[in-house]
Every structure is written in C-alpha cells, then in structure tokens.
Amino acid sequence: xxxxxxxxxxxxxxxxxxxxxxxxxxxxxxxxxxxxxxxxxxxxxxxxxxxxxxxxxxxxxxxxxxxxxxxxxxxxxxxxxxxxxxxxxxxxxxxxxxxxxx
Amino acid sequence: xxxxxxxxxxxxxxxxxxxxxxxxxxxxxxxxxxxxxxxxxxxxxxxxxxxxxxxxxxxxxxxxxxxxxxxxxxxxxxxxxxxxxxxxxxxxxxxxxxxxxxxxxxxxxxxxxxxxxxxxxxxxxxxxxxxxxxxxxxxxxxxxxxxxxxxxxxxxxxxxxxxxxxxxxxxxxxxxxxxxxxxxxxxxxxxxxxxxxxxxxxxxxxxxxxxxxxxxxxxxxxxxxxxxxxxxxxxxxxxxxxxxxxxxxxxxxxxxxxxxxxxxxxxxxxxxxx
Numbered sequence: 001x002x003x004x005x006x007x008x009x010x011x012x013x014x015x016x017x018x019x020x021x022x023x024x025x026x027x028x029x030x031x032x033x034x035x036x037x038x039x040x041x042x043x044x045x046x047x048x049x050x051x052x053x054x055x056x057x058x059x060x061x062x063x064x065x066x067x068x069x070x071x072x073x074x075x076x077x078x079x080x081x082x083x084x085x086x087x088x089x090x091x092x093x094x095x096x097x098x099x100x101x102x
Numbered sequence: 103x104x105x106x107x108x109x110x111x112x113x114x115x116x117x118x119x120x121x122x123x124x125x126x127x128x129x130x131x132x133x134x135x136x137x138x139x140x141x142x143x144x145x146x147x148x149x150x151x152x153x154x155x156x157x158x159x160x161x162x163x164x165x166x167x168x169x170x171x172x173x174x175x176x177x178x179x180x181x182x183x184x185x186x187x188x189x190x191x192x193x194x195x196x197x198x199x200x201x202x203x204x205x206x207x208x209x210x211x212x213x214x215x216x217x218x219x220x221x222x223x224x225x226x227x228x229x230x231x232x233x234x235x236x237x238x239x240x241x242x243x244x245x246x247x248x249x250x251x252x253x254x255x256x257x258x259x260x261x262x263x264x265x266x267x268x269x270x271x272x273x274x275x276x277x278x279x280x281x282x283x284x285x286x287x288x289x290x291x292x293x294x295x296x297x298x299x300x301x302x303x304x305x306x307x308x309x310x311x312x313x314x315x316x317x318x319x320x321x322x323x324x325x326x327x328x329x330x331x332x333x334x335x336x337x338x339x340x341x342x343x344x345x346x347x348x349x350x351x352x353x354x355x356x357x358x359x360x361x362x363x364x365x366x367x368x369x370x371x372x373x374x375x376x
Binding site: 004007008011014015053058059060061062063064067068073077080081084094095 | 119120158159160163164165182183184187222250251252290291292293295332
C-alpha cells in the first residue's frame with residue numbers, strides 16, 4: 001500500500017491542468033512516475049472512485065478527481081458507498097474508522 | 103488596538119456549489135448573516151482582512167505540511183477548484199506583501215510559521231471572500247492552519263497563534279479585520295457527508311461566545327473526530343480567532359444545519375467594543 005503516492009498523484013491532477021490533460025490522454029503513462037501497487041494504479045487510471053475511497057484517499061482530494069471525471073455530487077457520494085459494498089471498509093488513512101463500514 | 107473586527111464563518115463549498123439545495127428559509131437566514139458580516143467588516147474600514155482558514159490540499163501536501171502558514175504576496179488567485187463546480191468566478195485577490203511581512207515578524211517572536219509568496223485559494227477562502235468581499239476591495243492576508251492531515255498542531259499552539267496575530271495587529275498602525283473560516287462538526291466529501299452533530303456544534307459555539315480559553319482547549323483530537331468528524335478539526339480556525347479576541351465575548355448571528363451544505367452554517371462575531 002502506498003496511500004501517500006496515490007494521494008500525491010491526485011494532488012498533482014487537482015493542481016495542474018497539464019497533469020490532468022496527461023492523465024486523460026494516457027493515465028498509465030501519467031502514473032508511471034508514482035510508486036503504486038497494481039491495484040492502486042488501476043484505481044487511479046479508471047478512475048474507480050469507490051476503490052480509491054476504500055484505499056484511504058482523503059475526500060478533499062477525491063471529490064475533485066471525481067468532479068474532473070464527470071461525477072455529479074450525488075454520484076460521487078454513491079460511488080464511495082458502492083466502493084465500500086464491493087471492497088469492504090476503508091483500509092488506511094483518516095477514514096479507517098468512519099463511514100458505513102466502520 | 104488595531105484589530106478592528108474578529109469573526110468566524112463557514113466555508114463549505116456546498117454553500118455556493120449547491121446553493122439551491124438548502125431549504126429557502128435556511129438559505130435566507132444564511133444569506134442575511136453573511137450580508138450582515140459583510141456590512142460589519144466594511145463599516146470597520148479595514149486596511150486588510152486576515153483570513154484564518156483550513157485549506158484542503160490546494161497548496162500544502164504531506165511532503166512538506168506546515169502546521170501554520172501565512173501568505174506574503176501582493177496577490178492570490180482563486181478558486182483553484184473548477185469555477186463552474188464551485189460557482190465562484192475566478193479572481194485575483196489583492197494581498198499586501200509589506201504588511202504580511204510586518205505581521206510575520208511579530209508573529210514569529212511567539213510562534214514558528216511558514217510563509218508563502220505564492221498561494222492559490224481554494225473554497226476555504228474563496229467561499230467567504232465571494233460572500234463577504236464581492237467587490238474584491240480589501241487586501242487579504244491568508245493564514246492557514248493544518249486541519250486536514252494529522253499530526254495537527256495542538257489546540258494550545260493554535261491559541262498561541264491567535265494571540266501572536268493579535269500582538270502583530272496591535273503593533274501595526276493598520277486597521278486589520280480578521281475572520282476564521284471552517285466547519286464545526288462535519289464529515290465532508292465522505293459517505294457520511296451531510297451528517298451534522300448539532301448538539302456538539304452548539305456546545306462549541308457556546309464556549310466560543312464566552313471566549314473561555316480553558317473550555318475551548320478542552321477537546322482532544324480523538325474526541326473531536328468521534329463527535330465532530332474529521333471536519334471538526336477545523337475548530338482550530340475558530341479557536342485562533344477567539345485567542346486573537348481574548349477578553350471579549352462573541353455573538354452567533356447564524357447557525358443553520360444544512361445537510362446539503364454538509365455543515366451547520368455559522369456566522370459569529372466577537373464584540374471588540376466591550
């Protein structure tokens with residue numbers, strides 16, 4: 001698990017139009033510079049908002065990635081809930097003990 | 103004293119991004135409270151507005167996370183979020199680098215802070231500015247308190263920051279207004295978004311209005327997390343303002359729990375005249 005780098009990859013996307021364009025063009029190429037597991041890499045490339053939440057990504061980062069990927073607010077909240085149904089409770093980070101799966 | 107105004111308000115992005123989702127009566131009260139604060143700030147004729155906020159990974163990340171940071175630039179751009187998403191148009195917010203430096207030099211006698219010559223404002227500052235300074239006519243000095251990524255500064259150190267800011271304002275010949283912005287209990291951007299612990303919020307606001315240091319600092323992060331969610335860590339911004347206004351008591355002009363805004367929307371002001 002490398003939650004730090006998962007969040008770093010999103011932090012850069014949220015801050016930089018250029019990074020966002022690179023991710024949209026070829027997500028795997030954009031992610032090549034980050035130290036990620038295969039699961040994390042796939043979650044970021046898809047993007048799988050629900051799995052990213054379960055992996056422990058802070059919502060203050062995740063909501064902007066979701067918005068950039070076209071998620072409306074309610075769809076974003078539902079994606080996190082569905083992620084917990086599919087993948088179980090949050091595994092790491094700030095939310096490990098909160099949420100429906102706590 | 104040259105601290106001419108001290109208050110607090112919410113900054114939840116839903117206040118602008120999902121404005122239509124609040125009950126009309128709640129929305130009316132919230133809008134009226136921000137308008138009252140806007141008028142109160144302008145009535146004080148401030149030379150600058152200090153905004154103590156809790157930014158959300160717009161500028162600061164866990165590679166180098168300051169507990170406290172103060173802006174020292176002549177301008178700041180925002181919002182960093184998509185303006186259509188936040189429903190706040192982009193603007194270049196005026197700063198005042200020389201005044202920032204003057205304040206920093208006094209603050210740093212008491213508290214170690216980072217300074218920033220570049221800072222992109224997120225909703226934590228842009229929502230209040232959009233509602234309080236729509237004409238972009240007062241220079242802003244941003245102050246950040248890390249409320250997102252533990253380990254966080256202990257509350258007594260946040261209080262010391264507020265005291266140091268007060269000293270810095272008093273040492274300046276400028277008229278300086280100050281607001282703290284943040285949520286009380288909230289679980290933003292999570293599946294629990296919309297949950298609000300109103301009783302916990304009201305107890306905190308009662309302590310804030312009494313401006314009683316010992317009761318304001320009588321929270322552990324573990325208890326805050328349990329009762330107020332991860333967003334509850336943002337009580338730090340309110341505590342810093344209380345410290346800056348030590349000796350004075352406050353009044354809550356608005357507290358409206360709005361689940362669609364993911365917080366109890368709050369506007370409160372310290373009475374610096376008595």
